[in-house]
Amino acid sequence: MTRVRVHTGEINADMEDTSLADLPSFMSNNSCGWIDIFQPEEESTREFLDSQMNFHHLAVDDCFEEPASRVFVYDTHKFTTFKARDADRELDTEYLRAFLRDGWLITVRHAHMPGIAEFRKRIKSKDFKKSGELKSEYLLYQLLDSVADDWTKVLIRKSERLDEIEDQVFDPHHVYPNLLENLHEMKGDLREIAKSTTPLDEVVQRMLRSDEGFITEETKLYYRDLADLTHSIGTRVENYSSGAASTRDTYISQTSMRLAESQAEAAEVMRLLTIIATIMLPITAVASIFGMNVESFGAGNGPIDLTIILGVMAVIGFTMLLWLYVKGYIGKQR
Structure with a gap:
């Protein structure tokens, strides 16, 4: 069932539940705000977005299909879609669609997202820009920044886990089980993160291009700060991935060295037994003959x-x- 919630930026105000049918009158009584459409039913939502909001049919189609991360500027509105983390599992992601029109930010999503929860807290806080300063581009900036901050928290946890695995690899006093499997899992997790954070950075960088005309001059500074954040996230993912690969190679080298040492010990034992057998052979022959x-x-x-x-x-x-x-x-x- 479609759930529609609206926030106009009032301090400490909760989001108001409404319906698609009541949205036009609500928007006419307010100049700006955020409309969140959660788990939309295709027929009614498509009718609202296409017929009442006059959004481009290609952008509306992206709300009900598996799109790619992209940015579009149409005659009467702007549209972007990007991946955000799903709340069900740490690295599950879902596409978040966002329309910008006349001071309104309209998001369409099919899953619970930690980034949305963070954005909901921000828009209610007293530090959020209010009244006439509350533009759709600024709302989108805060939404993208919330999603980026959510990925940053995930990377902090991955960094702590990687440090723990590295300490176990270089611990000379203990042998820890499943280290290679843990390192492979870490590499896989970082690869999954990169599949979402890299397109997110590309979306933000494209928004900053002057030929796109997506953002206004008054919000360009915010988006530059956001671009620095998304770029740093991509750099951290690459660094952590390289660190995991280096730690894995070190662990494999250590394992190979331990195996070589064990084989050398076994060869030394065999050499000693061969010497003993060589010494005993003539003695055994003499004892056998004379016996x-x-x-x-x-x-x-x-x-x-x-x-x-x-x-x-x-x-x-x-x-x-x-x-x-x-x-x-x-x-x-x-």
Whole structure:
């Protein structure tokens, strides 16, 4: 069901619930303000935006389709759409559409957004510009700034998490589980953030272009400040992503070094066992020969002569050498 709420910028005033049918009379009695259309029903909302507000049909279509982040200046109004964070999950995003006309900011959205909640707090505060100074371009600036501040809070949490993972990677006293998975998850989260913050920065930069004619001279200073903020957000995302990649490479190098050290220890053990076996081999041969129950060296009285046993051993040894040579394990390699 479509929910329509209106705020005219009065200090500490809550947003008023109204309906699409009552909006024209409400707008005629007030010169400026913010209209928020939440979860719009397509038929009635499209009729209001298209027929009563005379918004361009392409902009109206974007309210009910998956648009791209963009900025348009039409003859009687302006339109922009950009991604804002969804309140359901930390990195879920939804498109927020905004129309600017005659001092009014009209937003159309399909989900709860923390940026909208922050903007609602701002427009009620005493520090917000009031009365004749309350223009639609300034309202949009505050809305965009609220969305950007929301992304900044997310980045602060990601920065703290990245610092925690880095401390775990470089901790020489403990081995922490799932570090590689955590670093991959961090890289994925930063990539998702960039998918929204980069287009947001591009939208703001385009608004500042003089040939667009989107903002007025009196609000240009605010949008320049906003452009610095959105650009810094993009830079922070890139820096955090590079830091996560560097930490991941360091962790992989440390793991490879630990594996190489373990293999070296195993090789040293095998070398020691080989030395022991080499020393014991002649001793075992002498003990085996002199321990046989055959008549030799003046000892034993068995039925089999020592010469026969040695001959059988020699035949077995020669057969094994021949088999290894045929297989290519010794001698000329195939």
